[in-house]
Every structure is written in structure tokens, then in C-alpha cells.
Amino acid sequence: MSQAAIANRLDRSVDDAVDHVLGPGRAQITLVEYGSYACPYCRAANERIAEVRDRLGKRLRYVFRHRPLTGSDLALRAAALVERAQTAEQFWDAHVKLMTRSQVLTEEDLAAVARDLGLVDLDPDRDATEAERAAARVEADIVSSHASGVRFTPTFFINERRYDGAWDESSFLDAMLGTLGHRVRAAALDFASWGPSAGILLLLATILAIALTNSPLGPAFEAFWHREAALSSGDARFGMSIQHWVNDGLLTVFFLVVGLEIKREFTVGHLAGRRSAALPIAGAIGGMVVPAALYVLVLPSGPWSHGWGVPMATDTAFAIAIIVMMGARVPIELRIFLTAAAIVDDIGAIVVVALFYSGKLQLGYLIAALILTGGLAALNRAHVYRVAPYALVGIALWACIYAGGLHATLAGVLLALFIPTRPPADLAALTAQANSIMLAEAAHGGEVLRHGPSTPALRALDAIHDRLESPADRLLRHAGARSSYLVLPLFALANAGVVVAPDVLAGRGTLLLAIMAGLVLGKPLGMLGATALAVRIGVAVKPAEYSWLQLAGASTLAGIGFTMSLFIAGQAFADPGDFAAAKIAVFAASIIAAIAGSALLWMAPGPRSRPD
Structure with a gap:
């Protein structure tokens, strides 16, 4: 199986003797987090994890693995520091303190945890030995995060499968309790992420077609595909088998x-x-x-x-x-x-x-197709980034190419050539904008007669989402799977x-x-x-x-x-x-x-x- 097929699963199973674990070993649900003490999103998610643990009790086993923020010396030292804990109780006390003591991780937080762990005025040789052991432990978690397909923090794995959903309590619970909708979606994503899946599905469809054609259902199966399906409006009618x-x-x-x-x-x-x-x-x-x-x-x-x-x-x-x-x-x-x-x-x-x-060419329809192609080019040059106008013109183009005698599928290629691309987005600017919107909306969350984000905020977030991908990339991502x-x-x-x-x-x-x-x-x-x-x-x-x-x-x-x-x-x-x-x-x-x-x-x- 290819790396793409396994990059959404843990590279190594949870080991109670090695990993930092809260909850019984035989729990039905195992939640693994790769996180960093300097990551503000990990610190925010910490409260959600506590809520979920309260709800699920002994059915949940929670595991924390280190993935310090890249380039952050403070995050790396914090991870190594908690690994100096001698007992599980000391580790979790230090973990909670680093996550909650300040709004952002500071040197004072590390100093306070070091005092709690008794790491002040240690023998130099012992200090060096323990520091080396802790650094190796953190490095093992970092290697594990790369092998498991972790791209950002926090990243969660539920029963060894990466969770890519929302981090609110309700979404977490749906995923961990295995609701029908989540199970179906997870199974579909697992199948689609397996490299040979498209070929296997095509092979199964072929075998099914041959089997049905050579079975007693063969005549009915053949007749079904030759049955006419038509679109009509008033006296106008367009039909094909x-x-x-x-x-x-x-x-x-x-x-x-x-x-x-x-x-x-x-x-x-x-x-x-x-x-x-x-x-x-x-x-x-x-x-x-x-x-x-x-x-x-x-x-x-x-x-x-x-x-x-x-x-x-x-x-x-x-x-x-x-x-x-x-x-x-x-x-x-x-x-x-x-x-x-x-x-x-x-x-x-x-x-x-x-x-x-292609069939016999009809010049009038082909001229119309040429005009519509010019319309696609005009949309592209006008920097229209909504897919809908292109789709409407594309449908008309398909009809003209079909009526003009060329094979209608050519419309798909022509449409693809004019679906616009865009320069890469400024992720830092978009992230700052999204954070600003979400913080402003969160500040109003408790107001009377107000439920959820405002309409202007949702529109702004939609615009940010649209800018993350070009229309061509987004269409390829969605249409490719279909x-x-x-x-x-x-x-x-x-x-x-x-x-x-x-x-x-x-x-x-x-x-x-x-x-x-x-x-x-x-x-x-x-x-x-x-x-x-x-x-x-x-x-x-x-x-x-x-x-x-x-x-x-x-x-x-x-x-x-x-x-x-x-x-x-x-x-x-x-x-x-x-x-x-x-x-x-x-x-x-x-x-x-x-x-x-x-x-x-x-x-x-x-x-x-x-x-x-």
C-alpha cells in the first residue's frame, strides 16, 4: 500500500508503557493528540478534550504526543521539560500547567514547571543524562508525527485514524461514538485514499456488466441502457438513450x-x-x-x-x-x-x-460554440472567479458542440482550459483575517437573542475559504473524485x-x-x-x-x-x-x-x- 494510503493513520499503536495515557487500556475509544505547548489552538482544544473526557468517562483513553511548533525553541524546551517528569501524575500536572497557566507560553511557565518537577540545582551529570533521555523521547514523537501524516497542531487520531473534522465537543463526540454518518464518511475516505481504489471500482463495474449481460437478466440490462431519457419544455424536447x-x-x-x-x-x-x-x-x-x-x-x-x-x-x-x-x-x-x-x-x-x-458537421452550431468559447475566454480575462458562470456557459457549449456534430465531451476540455487559476494565497494574511473575525464573533457569543456567527462574518469567512484555492484547483478536487x-x-x-x-x-x-x-x-x-x-x-x-x-x-x-x-x-x-x-x-x-x-x-x- 502506498504512503498516501497510510498517511491518515498512526504509524505506531498506543503503548501504555511508553505513551502518556489517561484512561483505561481497554477503553472503547482511544484519542491521540499530537500537540505543542506553544500552539494557541492546542491550548484552546485542551478545554474541549476535558469536556469530552467528562462525557465519555471510562469509555475514553486519551494520549498526548509531542509535536512542538516548527522553529520554536520555547516549544521544544517545554516538551523536553515535561518529559523529565518521573511519574505519570507529575507529567499530567506539568502538562496541564503548561497548557493553562498563561494565555501564551512563557519562560516563566517553564521555570514554574521546572520547580514543580524538582529540576532546580540538580547534579550536572544527572541533569545532562535526563535531558538527553527527554530530548530523545520528544524526537521519537516528532518522527512519529511525520510518519502519521501530521501537518499541523493539534492533530487528533481516533482509534488510530486521523480525525479531520471540527474540534467542537459535538463533532468530537459524533466521531468518537461512531455515528452512522461519521462511519460512512470515514469508510469512504479510507477507500478513496487507497491508491488502487479507482481501478478496483472500475474493475468491479466491468465484471458486474459482463456478468449481468451473460445472465438471464441480460436482455433487460441491455434494454435499460437503450431506454430513452428526455428533457422537455413545452414543445421543445431533447432526448437520448x-x-x-x-x-x-x-x-x-x-x-x-x-x-x-x-x-x-x-x-x-x-x-x-x-x-x-x-x-x-x-x-x-x-x-x-x-x-x-x-x-x-x-x-x-x-x-x-x-x-x-x-x-x-x-x-x-x-x-x-x-x-x-x-x-x-x-x-x-x-x-x-x-x-x-x-x-x-x-x-x-x-x-x-x-x-x-465525430459526425456530420453543422456549421451554424459550431459558430455558436465558437462564440460561447469566446465568452469563456472573456470571463477568464475579466477575472471572474465564481464557477457558476462558467458552468452555465459550459452547458450551452456542450449542447452546441453536440448539435454541431463534434463529440460533446470536447466541451469538458474547452471548459477546463478557461476555468481560472489564481496566484497562491497569502496564508498569513488570510489566517489573521479569519482569527480577527472569529475572535470578534466569539466576544458576542453570549449576547441575548443572538445565535451563532453573524451573516457578514459568514460571508467574510466564505470569501476567505474561496481564496484558499483557485476555482480550477477546487473543481479538480471535487470533480476528480466524482x-x-x-x-x-x-x-x-x-x-x-x-x-x-x-x-x-x-x-x-x-x-x-x-x-x-x-x-x-x-x-x-x-x-x-x-x-x-x-x-x-x-x-x-x-x-x-x-x-x-x-x-x-x-x-x-x-x-x-x-x-x-x-x-x-x-x-x-x-x-x-x-x-x-x-x-x-x-x-x-x-x-x-x-x-x-x-x-x-x-x-x-x-x-x-x-x-x-
């Missing part, structure tokens, strides 16, 4: 996410610099050209020759899922390469669909179903061979050959963190076409029998590519065992 709503409508969200990822990678990501971008760009180009060329070589003419775009695509979710599941055997740099190459691959797929797999966990599984359900029968491939062996040759052979040959050529002529540099054999394994995994391959196949083959044969070819090729790529990566020496 449910399958087309998924492929032309929902999949636009997927292409919106792809567009936002492309924009991010080329501005601040791994494709922003020429040398860092050269290797994945070369690999992606080779991984598109060679599979298409192999397909044309096998099928130079005939009714299936139009399907050369099918083996060009890479399914990032499946490929990355396999790499993540292989853990430390695969360097993170190789995952970055494959992800960046897949982004460029997506650009190629978008261009191919727009140019070669694309991976809703849109793509629905696409698989609607398109992956195929009847497994001997006659499906009858007379279509050449089509099967062309697609499989492109994905299984063309992808690794194209990607590996293009990257080797780019390195040889000095255009790109291969990172030393992964070997050529590992690069060959990743290139082979790129032969997992799936989502985009099925999408292009649906546009290329109007005959249901041809489309069914293309599906089987994509499935078979993806399975072979997954097995072969995994084998190559498994055989390759790990990063630690290779010589420098």
Missing part, C-alpha cells in the same frame, strides 16, 4: 477532469519544465503512433480500418492501481512518469476523437457488457489481432523506443531512480487501454457485433498487458538493491 447520456453527458465530467489535469501539469506540474516533460511526452507520442501504425499494418483497408484509434489509449486508473499495489518495488518517479505520459496520451485521444470520430468513483464506473456498466459466446468473434479474427497487437505490442514498443531515442539524442534525461527494465514494465502496463479504448471503439464501430468483438479484444489485451507489465516490474531489482 441512457447509454448516450452516460457517454456524451456524464463522460464530459471525465474530460473536464482530464482538461484540468492537463492544465495543472503544464503550468505547475511535471510537464511544466522542458526537460522534465520531455521523457513522458516522448513516451506518450511513441505509445500512440506505434499502436495505430500496427493496427493499420494489420488492417490497411476495409470496414474496420477506421478503428486505428482504439489501441492508442491508456487507462490511467488501472495502470496506476497496479503500480501502487506493488508498493516500494516501484519508485514513485516511475509512477510520475506513467501519470504524466497518460495525461499527454489523453490529449492525443481528445484530438483523435474530435477530428476523426469522475473516478461515479462517472467511470457508470461508463463501464453502460459499455463493458459483452455476450461471451463463440460466434461473437466469428469472422472477426483480424480485428481482434489488430487491436491486441496495438495494445500488447505497440504500446511498450512505442513508449520504450521513443523514450530511448529521446534520451539518446539528448532531448530528455531518464531519472536514475528507475531502470530501463522498470520503464519497460510501465510501458507494458500502458497497454491497458480499457476506458478510452472502449470509448473510441464505440465511436468507430457502428455494428454491434464489431463493437462486441472490439470489447473482447480490449479486455484480452488489457489483461495480458497487466500480467506482463506486473511481471516485468516484479522481476526488476528494487530501488534499494540496484547499484548507485
Whole structure:
């Protein structure tokens, strides 16, 4: 499992013999805090912890671990000081005094605690020994905080899982008592934080689609996707089959996410610099050209020759899922390469669909789409940072592109290009502003006939929240999850179903061979050959963190076409029998590519065992 998958859990379980613990060892709930005595938020949260302990009694075990404020010598010395306590009672007395004696931590607080612990006029040798032991104990907690994904103080863990909710008593209790809503949300976040989760969900949707298609429910399942769903208003009516709503409508969200990822990678990501971008760009180009060329070589003419775009695509979710599941055997740099190459691959797929797999063009609607695109550009240049205006124009753009004969999902990419980015926020200024607002509102908290923050304060806090992220980043964060966990599984359900029968491939062996040759052979040959050529002529540099054999394994995994391959196949083959044969070819090729790529990566020496 990747680091991303475990960074929201404690790196080591609570040990009553080592940790500072209040409450019985067999308590149902364990609350671990990483905090600092110099942190004002830790000091404020201390009262909430006391309230929760009063409510839960023996059901709660509370643990405190040190995470002194970075750069604060006073915080570090305070943490080391309380570690000089000889008993648990002394530690907690010192802990409470440092948290509550003053509004902010001072040297006088440390001096008072030192006197309480009897640390004045100690023997120098004993003092040095105890100080060294205390410093080591604090350092162990700091190391533990980094390994557990602690980014700020206080950070809480409930039963070893990081708690990212509000710090008020009610929210704490909901989380610790495990209310249904909190359990569902925690389970969803755990699943989403697991690297292979998107690929696993896509695989399950595919298996379900194939199983239902080949079951007694098959005809009803197929009929459901071809049932019409329409929007109407008066005499105006617009309808498509449910399958087309998924492929032309929902999949636009997927292409919106792809567009936002492309924009991010080329501005601040791994494709922003020429040398860092050269290797994945070369690999992606080779991984598109060679599979298409192999397909044309096998099928130079005939009714299936139009399907050369099918083996060009890479399914990032499946490929990355396999790499993540292989853990430390695969360097993170190789995952970055494959992800960046897949982004460029997506650009190629978008261009191919727009140019070669669109219907008869309607000039009037395309002119309207061009005008709407100009409207998006105008919104961007006017520094409009609300997403709603872009969304409204984007819906109209989708309708015009669909009516104009181009594939409607192109609207998602165009919309992504104009969703604005912003310079990084001044976090210090925003924090000061938020603190000022909250302190002012807290001062009025006890007034008669007043409940909660005022409307102006809420609006100001909303504005601060909006400024923390650019609209593009916020949309990518929200739409990205919906694309991976809703849109793509629905696409698989609607398109992956195929009847497994001997006659499906009858007379279509050449089509099967062309697609499989492109994905299984063309992808690794194209990607590996293009990257080797780019390195040889000095255009790109291969990172030393992964070997050529590992690069060959990743290139082979790129032969997992799936989502985009099925999408292009649906546009290329109007005959249901041809489309069914293309599906089987994509499935078979993806399975072979997954097995072969995994084998190559498994055989390759790990990063630690290779010589420098």
C-alpha cells in the first residue's frame, strides 16, 4: 500500500508503557493528540478534550504526543521539560500547567514547571543524562508525527485514524461514538485514499456488466441502457438513450477532469519544465503512433480500418492501481512518469476523437460554440472567479458542440482550459483575517437573542475559504473524485457488457489481432523506443531512480487501454457485433498487458538493491 494510503493513520499503536495515557487500556475509544505547548489552538482544544473526557468517562483513553511548533525553541524546551517528569501524575500536572497557566507560553511557565518537577540545582551529570533521555523521547514523537501524516497542531487520531473534522465537543463526540454518518464518511475516505481504489471500482463495474449481460437478466440490462431519457419544455424536447447520456453527458465530467489535469501539469506540474516533460511526452507520442501504425499494418483497408484509434489509449486508473499495489518495488518517479505520459496520451485521444470520430458537421452550431468559447475566454480575462458562470456557459457549449456534430465531451476540455487559476494565497494574511473575525464573533457569543456567527462574518469567512484555492484547483478536487468513483464506473456498466459466446468473434479474427497487437505490442514498443531515442539524442534525461527494465514494465502496463479504448471503439464501430468483438479484444489485451507489465516490474531489482 502506498504512503498516501497510510498517511491518515498512526504509524505506531498506543503503548501504555511508553505513551502518556489517561484512561483505561481497554477503553472503547482511544484519542491521540499530537500537540505543542506553544500552539494557541492546542491550548484552546485542551478545554474541549476535558469536556469530552467528562462525557465519555471510562469509555475514553486519551494520549498526548509531542509535536512542538516548527522553529520554536520555547516549544521544544517545554516538551523536553515535561518529559523529565518521573511519574505519570507529575507529567499530567506539568502538562496541564503548561497548557493553562498563561494565555501564551512563557519562560516563566517553564521555570514554574521546572520547580514543580524538582529540576532546580540538580547534579550536572544527572541533569545532562535526563535531558538527553527527554530530548530523545520528544524526537521519537516528532518522527512519529511525520510518519502519521501530521501537518499541523493539534492533530487528533481516533482509534488510530486521523480525525479531520471540527474540534467542537459535538463533532468530537459524533466521531468518537461512531455515528452512522461519521462511519460512512470515514469508510469512504479510507477507500478513496487507497491508491488502487479507482481501478478496483472500475474493475468491479466491468465484471458486474459482463456478468449481468451473460445472465438471464441480460436482455433487460441491455434494454435499460437503450431506454430513452428526455428533457422537455413545452414543445421543445431533447432526448437520448441512457447509454448516450452516460457517454456524451456524464463522460464530459471525465474530460473536464482530464482538461484540468492537463492544465495543472503544464503550468505547475511535471510537464511544466522542458526537460522534465520531455521523457513522458516522448513516451506518450511513441505509445500512440506505434499502436495505430500496427493496427493499420494489420488492417490497411476495409470496414474496420477506421478503428486505428482504439489501441492508442491508456487507462490511467488501472495502470496506476497496479503500480501502487506493488508498493516500494516501484519508485514513485516511475509512477510520475506513467501519470504524466497518460495525461499527454489523453490529449492525443481528445484530438483523435474530435477530428476523426465525430459526425456530420453543422456549421451554424459550431459558430455558436465558437462564440460561447469566446465568452469563456472573456470571463477568464475579466477575472471572474465564481464557477457558476462558467458552468452555465459550459452547458450551452456542450449542447452546441453536440448539435454541431463534434463529440460533446470536447466541451469538458474547452471548459477546463478557461476555468481560472489564481496566484497562491497569502496564508498569513488570510489566517489573521479569519482569527480577527472569529475572535470578534466569539466576544458576542453570549449576547441575548443572538445565535451563532453573524451573516457578514459568514460571508467574510466564505470569501476567505474561496481564496484558499483557485476555482480550477477546487473543481479538480471535487470533480476528480466524482469522475473516478461515479462517472467511470457508470461508463463501464453502460459499455463493458459483452455476450461471451463463440460466434461473437466469428469472422472477426483480424480485428481482434489488430487491436491486441496495438495494445500488447505497440504500446511498450512505442513508449520504450521513443523514450530511448529521446534520451539518446539528448532531448530528455531518464531519472536514475528507475531502470530501463522498470520503464519497460510501465510501458507494458500502458497497454491497458480499457476506458478510452472502449470509448473510441464505440465511436468507430457502428455494428454491434464489431463493437462486441472490439470489447473482447480490449479486455484480452488489457489483461495480458497487466500480467506482463506486473511481471516485468516484479522481476526488476528494487530501488534499494540496484547499484548507485
